[in-house]
Amino acid sequence: MVPGDDSKLSHLRRGVLEYCVLALLAGRDRYGLELARELTRDGVLMSGEGTLYPLLARLRKAGWVTTSWQESSEGPPRRYYALTQAGSVALSEFRPAWKQFKDAVDTALATSGDLG
Amino acid sequence: MSPYPDHPLVRAYLDELDGLLRGLGPQERAEIVGGVREHLDGLLPEVGAASDAEVRAALAELGPAAAVAEEAYAGWPATSPVASAPVVVAPVPVSSRPWLPWTVAGLLVLAALFVLGAMGGATGSGSAEVGPVVDAGTGRPADGGTVLVSGPVFDAGSVVATALAAAVTAFPLWLPLVVLVGTTGLWRLREKVMLVALVPLAPLVVAAVAIVAVAVLGQRAAGPGGAVGLAGGVLLVLVVTVVMVRRALRRADALASRLVAQPRLS
Numbered sequence: 574m575v576p577g578d579d580s581k582l583s584h585l586r587r588g589v590l591e592y593c594v595l596a597l598l599a600g601r602d603r604y605g606l607e608l609a610r611e612l613t614r615d616g617v618l619m620s621g622e623g624t625l626y627p628l629l630a631r632l633r634k635a636g637w638v639t640t641s642w643q644e645s646s647e648g649p650p651r652r653y654y655a656l657t658q659a660g661s662v663a664l665s666e667f668r669p670a671w672k673q674f675k676d677a678v679d680t681a682l683a684t685s686g687d688l689g
Numbered sequence: 690m691s692p693y694p695d696h697p698l699v700r701a702y703l704d705e706l707d708g709l710l711r712g713l714g715p716q717e718r719a720e721i722v723g724g725v726r727e728h729l730d731g732l733l734p735e736v737g738a739a740s741d742a743e744v745r746a747a748l749a750e751l752g753p754a755a756a757v758a759e760e761a762y763a764g765w766p767a768t769s770p771v772a773s774a775p776v777v778v779a780p781v782p783v784s785s786r787p788w789l790p791w792t793v794a795g796l797l798v799l800a801a802l803f804v805l806g807a808m809g810g811a812t813g814s815g816s817a818e819v820g821p822v823v824d825a826g827t828g829r830p831a832d833g834g835t836v837l838v839s840g841p842v843f844d845a846g847s848v849v850a851t852a853l854a855a856a857v858t859a860f861p862l863w864l865p866l867v868v869l870v871g872t873t874g875l876w877r878l879r880e881k882v883m884l885v886a887l888v889p890l891a892p893l894v895v896a897a898v899a900i901v902a903v904a905v906l907g908q909r910a911a912g913p914g915g916a917v918g919l920a921g922g923v924l925l926v927l928v929v930t931v932v933m934v935r936r937a938l939r940r941a942d943a944l945a946s947r948l949v950a951q952p953r954l955s
Contacts, residue, residue, distance in 0.1 A: 587763070604727075604731070605724050605727055605728050605731075606727070606728050606731040606732065609728060613750070620752060621750070621751055621752015621753070621756050621757065622728065622750050622751050622752065623706075623725055623728075623751035623752045623753075623754070623756065623757035623760075624752060624756060624757055624760040625724075626720075626721045626724035626725050626728070626757065627721050627757060627758075627760040627761035627763075628760065629720075629724060630717050630720045630721050630724070630761070633720070634717065648730060648731070649727075649730055651727065651731070652723070652724065652727055
């Protein structure tokens with residue numbers, strides 16, 4: 574990745590990454606490391622895995638996720654994150670908003686010609 | 690609890706993160722540090738078996754503790770405009786600082802003393818004129834002296850005129866008072882009107898009390914009535930001044946403290 578890309582990406586991530594976490598939790602409950610692995614898979618959504626934890630703390634504080642301890646077959650119990658009703662509503666509101674946003678950005682970029 | 694605090698690199702990382710998160714609430718801070726610790730627990734499952742290289746790799750994937758802390762302070766989307774926008778602090782306007790109510794109080798008391806002093810002189814001389822006791826039946830002085838005055842001695846019109854004249858003479862003190870009261874944000878409109886009206890109003894109150902006293906009790910009451918009116922006028926000015934200055938100082942204080950109360954986290 575070109576230096577500087579990461580700061581651009583971190584601006585783009587702001588306000589979006591939260592919903593990616595909610596979306597990952599929509600299928601099933603997950604623990605931190607699992608979420609971190611999913612989100613850093615392509616290096617776009619998240620660069621450092623550590624930043625996931627402040628984000629999860631905020632989501633819990635907002636009442637969008639809850640946490641519970643579950644036994645693990647390999648090692649100590651794990652803190653699992655689950656989507657709440659409020660989190661589910663937030664996610665369903667984000668989906669159309671994101672589509673609009675994405676389309677608008679695509680349209681704006683397309684009108685300037687494909688220089689990339 | 691966790692097998693990893695023993696590894697110096699892990700311990701150093703968690704300690705650094707914990708220190709950086711001092712500005713957060715204890716629950717959020719423990720939650721974040723705990724989350725990171727579990728993350729490492731999951732990555733390095735075998736107690737004591739993790740090599741330095743493995744630990745370094747795990748910590749590198751987490752990213753610098755400072756970046757984690759930065760994210761923690763960045764705030765929730767709904768509140769981030771407040772939390773992350775630079776706090777623009779407008780200085781308290783000069784006209785809303787404590788010197789202004791003190792100055793206004795000084796001007797007010799000076800002007801009131803000036804006006805009421807003039808009034809006191811007027812009512813004092815008025816009562817002197819009434820001094821010789823006039824025999825109601827003959828219209829001649831009871832002591833046989835010259836009749837100085839006949840008919841109503843205490844002239845309401847002239848008392849009001851004296852009051853107005855006194856108010857006008859206080860104009861040089863009243864004008865800066867009006868300017869200061871007009872420009873400050875420390876008083877509300879009603880309070881401003883009262884402050885500005887006080888200097889012209891006080892002598893009229895004195896005059897009104899004297900006139901009422903004479904109307905009800907007769908000429909002899911002109912002197913005492915004037916004195917009572919004067920005392921009332923002084924009391925009115927002092928009470929209004931004290932109340933208004935206290936209010937203004939409290940507001941000035943609130944304005945000043947709002948500027949330092951704004952927390953700056955990152």
